[in-house]
Amino acid sequence: MRRGLLRSVRQCSLQGSIVSRNRRCLTSIPSGFTDSSPHVKFPPCAVSVSSPNAIDASALKVTKTSKPMELVPKDKLVFGRTFADHMLEVDWDSKKGWRAPVIRPFGDLSVSPAASVLHYALECFEGMKAYKDASGCVRLFRPALNMARFNHSLARMYMPAVDGPTFLSLLRELLLLDEHWIPEGDGYSLYIRPTAISTTRYLGVGAPEEVKLYCITSPVGPYYATGFKPISLWADTHHVRAWEGGTGDAKVGANYAIAIMPQMLAAQHGCSQVLWMNRDTASGAYNLTEVGSMNLFVLIKDAVTGRPQLITAPLTRADVLPGVTRASILELAESMDGVDVKEACLSLQDVAKASAEGRLMEIFGAGTAAVVAPVNSIKYADESGTVKTVNVPSGGDAGPTAKKLWATITDIQYGRVDHPWSVKL
Amino acid sequence: MRRGLLRSVRQCSLQGSIVSRNRRCLTSIPSGFTDSSPHVKFPPCAVSVSSPNAIDASALKVTKTSKPMELVPKDKLVFGRTFADHMLEVDWDSKKGWRAPVIRPFGDLSVSPAASVLHYALECFEGMKAYKDASGCVRLFRPALNMARFNHSLARMYMPAVDGPTFLSLLRELLLLDEHWIPEGDGYSLYIRPTAISTTRYLGVGAPEEVKLYCITSPVGPYYATGFKPISLWADTHHVRAWEGGTGDAKVGANYAIAIMPQMLAAQHGCSQVLWMNRDTASGAYNLTEVGSMNLFVLIKDAVTGRPQLITAPLTRADVLPGVTRASILELAESMDGVDVKEACLSLQDVAKASAEGRLMEIFGAGTAAVVAPVNSIKYADESGTVKTVNVPSGGDAGPTAKKLWATITDIQYGRVDHPWSVKL
Numbered sequence: 034m035r036r037g038l039l040r041s042v043r044q045c046s047l048q049g050s051i052v053s054r055n056r057r058c059l060t061s062i063p064s065g066f067t068d069s070s071p072h073v074k075f076p077p078c079a080v081s082v083s084s085p086n087a088i089d090a091s092a093l094k095v096t097k098t099s100k101p102m103e104l105v106p107k108d109k110l111v112f113g114r115t116f117a118d119h120m121l122e123v124d125w126d127s128k129k130g131w132r133a134p135v136i137r138p139f140g141d142l143s144v145s146p147a148a149s150v151l152h153y154a155l156e157c158f159e160g161m162k163a164y165k166d167a168s169g170c171v172r173l174f175r176p177a178l179n180m181a182r183f184n185h186s187l188a189r190m191y192m193p194a195v196d197g198p199t200f201l202s203l204l205r206e207l208l209l210l211d212e213h214w215i216p217e218g219d220g221y222s223l224y225i226r227p228t229a230i231s232t233t234r235y236l237g238v239g240a241p242e243e244v245k246l247y248c249i250t251s252p253v254g255p256y257y258a259t260g261f262k263p264i265s266l267w268a269d270t271h272h273v274r275a276w277e278g279g280t281g282d283a284k285v286g287a288n289y290a291i292a293i294m295p296q297m298l299a300a301q302h303g304c305s306q307v308l309w310m311n312r313d314t315a316s317g318a319y320n321l322t323e324v325g326s327m328n329l330f331v332l333i334k335d336a337v338t339g340r341p342q343l344i345t346a347p348l349t350r351a352d353v354l355p356g357v358t359r360a361s362i363l364e365l366a367e368s369m370d371g372v373d374v375k376e377a378c379l380s381l382q383d384v385a386k387a388s389a390e391g392r393l394m395e396i397f398g399a400g401t402a403a404v405v406a407p408v409n410s411i412k413y414a415d416e417s418g419t420v421k422t423v424n425v426p427s428g429g430d431a432g433p434t435a436k437k438l439w440a441t442i443t444d445i446q447y448g449r450v451d452h453p454w455s456v457k458l
Numbered sequence: 459m460r461r462g463l464l465r466s467v468r469q470c471s472l473q474g475s476i477v478s479r480n481r482r483c484l485t486s487i488p489s490g491f492t493d494s495s496p497h498v499k500f501p502p503c504a505v506s507v508s509s510p511n512a513i514d515a516s517a518l519k520v521t522k523t524s525k526p527m528e529l530v531p532k533d534k535l536v537f538g539r540t541f542a543d544h545m546l547e548v549d550w551d552s553k554k555g556w557r558a559p560v561i562r563p564f565g566d567l568s569v570s571p572a573a574s575v576l577h578y579a580l581e582c583f584e585g586m587k588a589y590k591d592a593s594g595c596v597r598l599f600r601p602a603l604n605m606a607r608f609n610h611s612l613a614r615m616y617m618p619a620v621d622g623p624t625f626l627s628l629l630r631e632l633l634l635l636d637e638h639w640i641p642e643g644d645g646y647s648l649y650i651r652p653t654a655i656s657t658t659r660y661l662g663v664g665a666p667e668e669v670k671l672y673c674i675t676s677p678v679g680p681y682y683a684t685g686f687k688p689i690s691l692w693a694d695t696h697h698v699r700a701w702e703g704g705t706g707d708a709k710v711g712a713n714y715a716i717a718i719m720p721q722m723l724a725a726q727h728g729c730s731q732v733l734w735m736n737r738d739t740a741s742g743a744y745n746l747t748e749v750g751s752m753n754l755f756v757l758i759k760d761a762v763t764g765r766p767q768l769i770t771a772p773l774t775r776a777d778v779l780p781g782v783t784r785a786s787i788l789e790l791a792e793s794m795d796g797v798d799v800k801e802a803c804l805s806l807q808d809v810a811k812a813s814a815e816g817r818l819m820e821i822f823g824a825g826t827a828a829v830v831a832p833v834n835s836i837k838y839a840d841e842s843g844t845v846k847t848v849n850v851p852s853g854g855d856a857g858p859t860a861k862k863l864w865a866t867i868t869d870i871q872y873g874r875v876d877h878p879w880s881v882k883l
Contacts, residue, residue, distance in 0.1 A: 079696075079726075080722045113661025116572060139571070141571070142569050142571055142576075143568060146545060146564070150576060151655050152581065152651070153715055154710070154712050154715035190718065190719070191722055230576050236538025236649070236676055237538045238718065238721070240718060249571050251572075272704075276701040278696060278698030279697075279698055279716060285579070286577055286579030286580075286715065287711070287712035287716060290578055290615060290705070290710060290711065291704060291712060292663065293580065293664070294505060294616045296663070296664075313739070314740055
């Protein structure tokens with residue numbers, strides 16, 4: 034076991050200065066942490082956990098693997114099945130607070146069968162990616178937003194807050210240690226999964242007393258290796274992913290547990306993803322919220338002005354995840370010509386009407402995995418139970434707006450254009 | 459490691475016959491498994507998991523602990539903190555199905571940090587109790603209802619079904635092995651926690667490919683050692699436990715994750731539990747659903763007839779857990795004189811009005827832990843934000859109806875009266 038990391042010296046810029054990568058336990062604030070978005074904001078929580086201390090990144094202990102795993106050939110990568118050699122782990126308990134952070138070989142956790150994560154789903158996570166740019170530097174995309182959301186999720190699970198810059202400095206150590214696990218080339222990346230679970234050995238339904246914060250990484254190939262693959266949606270009128278007063282605006286396990294069985298139902302209807310909706314009991318309208326585990330965007334011509342409007346569900350009801358890709362699309366689209374941007378409730382009925390009137394232009398999901406996922410059709414059962422289909426004009430490909438947004442965002446992520454959203458490690 | 463259990467011979471009746479407890483791996487259907495309730499019924503699931511096989515109880519492998527833990531003195535028992543010596547474990551995967559069941563010393567599970575239970579809350583559980591009657595026999599209370607609900611929860615999590623009688627025969631082996639962990643005396647019991655988690659090592663949001671079914675037990679003391687302790691409720695208008703189309707009718711971790719932080723908020727308001735409500739957007743009424751992690755009963759005099767009505771939330775919206783105690787109370791109350799029983803929406807406004815008109819009689823929670831938990835007050839913020847309190851007349855004690863139901867149910871659980879709901883092992 035050794036403290037800190039000894040690495041070959043390589044130069045990358047950080048906050049304008051030049052730092053060498055053989056620094057032990059970087060604790061300064063990584064550049065880009067000043068990033069914020071009006072679309073990833075959370076109200077303060079009414080109650081919060083006090084912790085006896087904060088995470089001390091300088092106490093990091095690193096145990097390198099003695100048995101490095103074999104790299105999986107790039108063309109064999111499957112999302113979320115392969116993991117890099119090391120993982121980060123920081124334990125907390127309500128009495129002693131955070132222990133020294135540990136980087137150690139990827140491997141099983143020893144969890145009590147009474148741990149409340151296994152009974153009461155006291156768990157939350159983030160999804161991020163590390164990209165290698167053409168000059169070999171490692172980049173993150175808007176990590177400050179992930180950290181803001183992670184803390185919102187932690188608070189919702191009544192878990193202690195994690196200082197964003199501290200976590201990112203530890204993540205940096207993990208990524209640089211496993212840098213050879215970040216596949217090179219367009220579309221390739223290392224998926225990053227910060228996770229927090231309650232390891233509290235108590236069957237009472239109560240506040241977490243012991244928490245494990247950890248982070249694993251998984252190399253992934255391009256989502257669209259051979260061009261966009263549009264998805265078909267089953268508009269589920271029976272199952273609801275999230276609702277006002279629930280946890281839909283936090284990245285917690287609960288939102289996903291609910292979604293698996295309906296996803297199988299969508300497959301039974303020949304569709305690849307669920308179109309999630311919330312019924313407005315007053316009007317009977319099914320308001321679109323998300324698609325699969327992505328945010329949803331609809332491009333529609335306004336019935337009066339004929340101007341294209343890019344519409345996504347608002348965050349006001351807290352039944353939609355404040356996605357980092359969602360926020361970025363909203364910010365980028367606001368400066369695009371010829372498109373109005375709206376966060377507004379849009380119902381299945383609205384979309385069907387727009388389609389019938391020739392006003393429906395594009396539909397796409399937005400998330401970290403795919404950036405944009407074009408939708409080619411929506412199937413739904415009408416009031417009589419008859420299955421109907423709304424076809425999206427852009428059909429077998431992504432529409433021009435989705436394509437433009439995808440290109441802009443991936444150019445930033447891979448450092449092909451300079452942009453403050455991309456943070457070099 | 460030995461197959462089956464060798465036990466001292468002791469006689470208890472099972473389905474009218476006399477069986478000796480040195481039977482190895484009982485696979486016959488325990489008595490009481492024909493039990494059913496109109497209040498614990500589930501519609502068939504639209505999609506379900508196919509398993510290559512069913513659990514084979516005769517393949518049970520038992521490894522006894524070599525280091526038995528010291529029994530905790532009865533007066534030191536705290537719910538859910540102490541665990542008996544052994545646990546049951548059965549692994550499943552989608553290719554090979556169920557493996558041989560194992561009873562082994564209580565101890566940690568080895569879980570991949572990528573296991574989907576830790577990310578997507580693919581988990582569900584049951585809560586039951588084993589009681590020792592005056593003649594030393596071990597009894598369960600309506601276990602068939604727990605098994606029916608467990609299977610509903612498993613299906614909602616897209617996990618394979620578990621044959622109820624098979625599971626109960628394995629549970630019987632576990633309980634007889636740890637029989638000395640079942641504390642004797644009124645109010646004492648061994649809490650039983652059947653659990654299923656997805657151990658699938660995959661970060662994709664998908665169907666469980668590997669599942670671990672397990673069962674741990676925890677000795678518990680009387681909930682009311684020194685008389686009933688009424689609880690105070692905070693009527694939370696911001697947080698919602700469950701909603702139509704969600705998972706409120708299944709015993710899954712997701713329903714509890716949502717509840718912890720609001721529970722801390724209730725404490726901040728000086729209340730011991732959350733009163734969960736679902737707002738009817740059309741009328742604005744806050745319909746009462748549950749209290750803490752219990753079902754809720756309100757005894758109220760009808761405004762017209764003046765007759766007492768025992769009211770609990772209906773199961774029709776699937777936002778309420780079909781509790782075994784709830785079902786039993788409904789069935790018992792239906793044959794009580796002088797009380798009408800109703801499954802109906804009752805709002806906070808209804809309760810406040812009844813209180814103002816002197817028609818509110820009793821409020822109590824109902825669940826496995828406490829059987830009944832009398833409520834002495836409800837605090838809520840009115841439309842202007844002013845905190846108001848509804849006091850329950852029965853005040854510092856349980857009301858006569860709650861007391862009568864509690865006595866009837868505990869008499870059955872401890873075998874003081876003969877009743878088909880109590881199943882001897």
